[in-house]
Amino acid sequence: MTSSAFLNTGCGSGACGCGSTSAASTAPLAIPQELPSARINGMALHAPGQRPLEDELRERAYAELLRQRAVAQGLLAPHDGELAPELGESERQVLETMVDAEVHSPQPQQDECQRYYQAHAAQFTVGQALHVRHILFAVTPGINVQALAVHAEKALLELTHKDTAPGRFAQLAAELSNCPTSTQGGDLGWIGPDDCAPELASELFHQKHSQWGLGVHPRLIHSRFGFHIVEVLERRAGTVPAYAEVSERIARQLAMQSRARALHQYMSLLAGEALLESLALEAADSPLVQ
Structure with a gap:
């Protein structure tokens, strides 16, 4: 869910010196005080007048959704303030453990891996x-x-x-x-x-x-x-290795894709259950299993 906002000019090739980056400003955008703060279930994600850039705001929102889920599960203590707290290492570990327990993604089967190899052989050409x-x-x-x-x-x-x-x-x-x-x-x-x-x-x-x-x-x-x-x-032209040489790599890749889809669905369900104010997140209506 972490992303970076930057603009590059170039081709990305090591043979060329044009792959320089110029980082976009990550400073909070100055906004009028009267503009409502982004909130999840009444919990503000930022101080008034200091709305972050959209990528950072989205990351804060996902962290707060997980924190509130952990509180509902009795895994973290409730927070009394009106501003979402910053998470320490111990809290993040609690959230990771919770997500691992609640998010299940199927492991790719051998026939699925073989079909992927046949359809994407060019990716494995050396x-x-x-x-x-x-x-x-x-x-x-x-x-x-x-x-x-x-x-x-x-x-x-x-x-x-x-x-x-x-x-x-x-x-x-x-x-x-x-x-x-x-x-x-x-x-x-x-x-x-x-x-x-x-x-x-x-x-x-x-x-x-x-x-x-x-x-x-x-x-x-x-x-x-x-x-x-x-x-x-x-x-x-290069050569395409035999399936046996890349089967483990394909299995890992498909497992990662499956995990990413499951996490995306999980966060969409959390967003669908929450009251979002001044904040747009992809949300799903199906309830989470309690």
Whole structure:
């Protein structure tokens, strides 16, 4: 449930120096005193006039939902104040134990793991690599994202035209790309799935259409850094290991996914039972088993 809010500009590749981060301000937003505080069952999640950013507020809300559940179960003592207390290490351990006892997720069966392997074999390929170059249209604070996307689409349309001159990609990279590789025609060199941003890795390596071949990718790739025009210059296919070599890894991955779904449902049920004020959480109506 923990997340971080930040904006990056770059491609995420170790071959490129553009993966710098600029952390967004985590200071509380100044709000009018008269704006109601976010509350769960009457318990305020923050002091008046000091509403946190949404990610932090959501994290506080989940912690308070769990604390109140633990109080209802007699696992923690009630809190007399009007402001939700900060949880110490001992309280967090109580909550973890409670969640472990109340949240049950099925372990993946062998046939489920085998089906996953057959459907996602590309994820387990080893030794694959691409020689790529890209043009990055970075999404930065205050930019008109729609206009940026249109600008990127125009460049992509030009580069995918059959009569485009061979040197045009490098020229446009030098003119348009917000990545330091623009001085090298956008060349990122050889990269593998672990060498680039997850969105690029998914599109270029893990999808069924990822083996589309060489040349300019037929559509923009949208990552946390912005919009990418990508051209594959060379390809190393790699090999897919036998199921027996990755079966334990698949089982762990599916177990984690099952656990995440169960926890999400659990928190939705808690939110559905609570009175939420000035706070939006995904909630479910089904009651928890007491």
